[in-house]
Amino acid sequence: MIAASDLVKKYKDTAAVDGVSFEVAPGESFGLLGPNGAGKSTTMRMVGAVSARTSGRLEILGMDPDIHGPEIRSQLGVVPQQDNLDNELLVRDNLLVYGRYFGLPRAHIAERADELLEFAQLADRKKAKVDDLSGGMKRRLTIARALINDPRILLLDEPTTGLDPQARHILWDRLFRLKEQGTTLVLTTHYMDEAEQLCDRIIVVDKGRIMAEGSPAALIRAHSSREVLEVRFGSDKNAAAAVLLQGIGDRLEVLPDRVLVYSGDGEEALAETTRRGLEPLTSLVRRSSLEDVFLRLTGRSLIE
Amino acid sequence: MTSLIPSSLTPRAGLDDATLADRSRRFGAWYVVEHKLRAARSFFWTLLATMLGTPFLYLFAFGVGLATLVVDSRGGEFVDGVGYLQFVAPALIINAAVLLAAEEYMFGMLLGFKWNMIFIGMNAAPISGRQIVDGMFIYVSLRALVTASIYYGAVVLFGGVVSPWSLLVVPIAILTALSFSPIAAWSATLYEDRGQFNIVNRLILMPLSLFSGTVFPLSQLPVFLQWIGWVSPIWHGSELARQFSYGPTEPIWLTVVHVLFLVVLAAFGWRLTVRLTTKRLAR
Numbered sequence: 089m090i091a092a093s094d095l096v097k098k099y100k101d102t103a104a105v106d107g108v109s110f111e112v113a114p115g116e117s118f119g120l121l122g123p124n125g126a127g128k129s130t131t132m133r134m135v136g137a138v139s140a141r142t143s144g145r146l147e148i149l150g151m152d153p154d155i156h157g158p159e160i161r162s163q164l165g166v167v168p169q170q171d172n173l174d175n176e177l178l179v180r181d182n183l184l185v186y187g188r189y190f191g192l193p194r195a196h197i198a199e200r201a202d203e204l205l206e207f208a209q210l211a212d213r214k215k216a217k218v219d220d221l222s223g224g225m226k227r228r229l230t231i232a233r234a235l236i237n238d239p240r241i242l243l244l245d246e247p248t249t250g251l252d253p254q255a256r257h258i259l260w261d262r263l264f265r266l267k268e269q270g271t272t273l274v275l276t277t278h279y280m281d282e283a284e285q286l287c288d289r290i291i292v293v294d295k296g297r298i299m300a301e302g303s304p305a306a307l308i309r310a311h312s313s314r315e316v317l318e319v320r321f322g323s324d325k326n327a328a329a330a331v332l333l334q335g336i337g338d339r340l341e342v343l344p345d346r347v348l349v350y351s352g353d354g355e356e357a358l359a360e361t362t363r364r365g366l367e368p369l370t371s372l373v374r375r376s377s378l379e380d381v382f383l384r385l386t387g388r389s390l391i392e
Numbered sequence: 393m394t395s396l397i398p399s400s401l402t403p404r405a406g407l408d409d410a411t412l413a414d415r416s417r418r419f420g421a422w423y424v425v426e427h428k429l430r431a432a433r434s435f436f437w438t439l440l441a442t443m444l445g446t447p448f449l450y451l452f453a454f455g456v457g458l459a460t461l462v463v464d465s466r467g468g469e470f471v472d473g474v475g476y477l478q479f480v481a482p483a484l485i486i487n488a489a490v491l492l493a494a495e496e497y498m499f500g501m502l503l504g505f506k507w508n509m510i511f512i513g514m515n516a517a518p519i520s521g522r523q524i525v526d527g528m529f530i531y532v533s534l535r536a537l538v539t540a541s542i543y544y545g546a547v548v549l550f551g552g553v554v555s556p557w558s559l560l561v562v563p564i565a566i567l568t569a570l571s572f573s574p575i576a577a578w579s580a581t582l583y584e585d586r587g588q589f590n591i592v593n594r595l596i597l598m599p600l601s602l603f604s605g606t607v608f609p610l611s612q613l614p615v616f617l618q619w620i621g622w623v624s625p626i627w628h629g630s631e632l633a634r635q636f637s638y639g640p641t642e643p644i645w646l647t648v649v650h651v652l653f654l655v656v657l658a659a660f661g662w663r664l665t666v667r668l669t670t671k672r673l674a675r
Binding site: 136158161163176178181184190 | 399400401403404405407409411412413414415416417419420423426427430431434508509510512513514515516517518519520673674675
């Protein structure tokens with residue numbers, strides 16, 4: 089569906105995307121994981137056939153976006169990072185005008201709009217003003233709008249950023265249904281749990297480059313341990329405690345606020361910690377996550 | 393292909409990819425117009441009140457009120473063998489069209505780029521920068537058409553029409569409105585309105601209107617100020633409209649200059665707006 093190789097996007101002299109290669113297969117759910125400013129949105133805008141690449145090869149649905157931009161875009165559904173709904177239109181009217189841009193007949197759009205509002209759980213809000221919707225509802229409306237043309241690929245740029253937990257879960261549920269239906273999803277996120285829930289395969293990007301690629305589970309296996317022990321000794325004591333923790337688990341990571349001990353068995357690592365006479369203020373044993381993978385690869389946490 | 397959500401509909405109304413892409417390519421600008429018209433419905437009553445109220449207020453103030461003063465001092469006729477109402481009416485219509493166009497070129501453009509970002513949304517769909525600009529300018533033309541027609545109707549009621557040719561003031565008003573399109577190009581480069589739009593309105597458009605032979609002939613101004621009229625689309629539009637309303641009052645070459653001036657400016661503004669809009673969208 090999408091084939092990118094050595095994709096580069098430069099703004100003046102700085103490269104926002106600096107030689108990125110990936111492929112997305114039909115029905116696959118593909119994620120770009122990285123911190124703000126990693127080049128995720130720029131990549132999405134190139135894949136969305138909106139922003140022209142500086143160099144490299146890019147094919148979407150077998151077409152070059154430089155030549156067939158409108159043809160490609162007519163088969164995409166795009167959920168941008170910032171909602172761009174028309175606040176001057178009512179909820180349902182947003183879908184009606186948008187469907188027209190794809191050359192669809194009015195009667196078809198009207199019926200489709202009602203189905204999509206049902207899907208987005210907004211059927212009772214169709215006469216509402218966009219401004220009166222909550223953030224989660226606006227997001228769902230934007231997703232509904234992106235589906236008006238039965239797209240072959242759905243592009244979602246940070247779909248749940250800024251939403252409260254409940255709104256995120258509703259959204260994930262809707263996206264998971266799309267995934268079950270076999271929709272090709274491409275999404276960016278800086279949330280590990282989102283990537284783990286929704287993506288079959290992800291690339292971890294930082295500073296415009298790919299740091300790692302694989303399924304969430306494979307990435308964790310390759311770059312982290314099974315479990316992580318998080319211990320806090322107090323901001324000024326973490327570094328000193330880390331010296332005494334040497335040798336426990338596979339590896340240590342000292343962060344300003346806590347020490348991470350990577351280990352196959354977190355409980356055992358905690359027991360060893362206390363055996364060495366250390367008394368952490370708090371301790372937590374958890375499963376390893378993509379955050380750990382990212383930390384390992386870049387030495388920085390995802391959300392700073 | 394199957395639909396992504398439980399649906400009883402044939403996906404994409406059963407139309408193939410090529411047909412749909414072709415329709416977007418051909419009618420995209422009109423879809424933009426459709427969008428703008430649907431959005432205008434929510435402030436339809438404000439628009440209608442402005443379109444109906446403005447002509448009556450202005451015609452009454454100038455054509456009736458001010459006219460008594462002017463005509464009293466001149467003995468019935470104002471200039472070129474017509475009364476003050478006949479003189480001022482074409483220019484008032486031109487000015488009304490210019491005012492609404494400038495509003496769209498400024499606020500309409502920044503609305504689309506920034507305030508509710510509908511241009512970004514259109515462009516994520518198959519609509520190109522050029523189609524967005526075309527759609528905006530068609531919408532401006534439609535608004536100018538309706539406003540100028542209503543205004544013309546009011547002039548008829550006030551008894552300001554001498555010749556049936558004066559109806560040409562409507563297309564001339566549209567052309568003059570379009571000749572202000574360089575403003576739209578400028579707006580396409582803005583990322584913030586820090587009061588620039590108000591400055592344009594108060595320090596450029598308002599004075600331009602006053603010094604463009606709207607309420608008194610340009611020849612009344614001292615020579616060193618008359619150049620303002622010569623570079624002003626409002627003057628060219630108003631004079632052009634006057635030629636058909638009660639003219640000719642000037643040599644034919646000057647009439648041709650009016651048309652050329654407006655057409656060239658409109659074409660220049662359109663090309664520049666398309667270029668800057670496309671560039672901004674493709675960043």
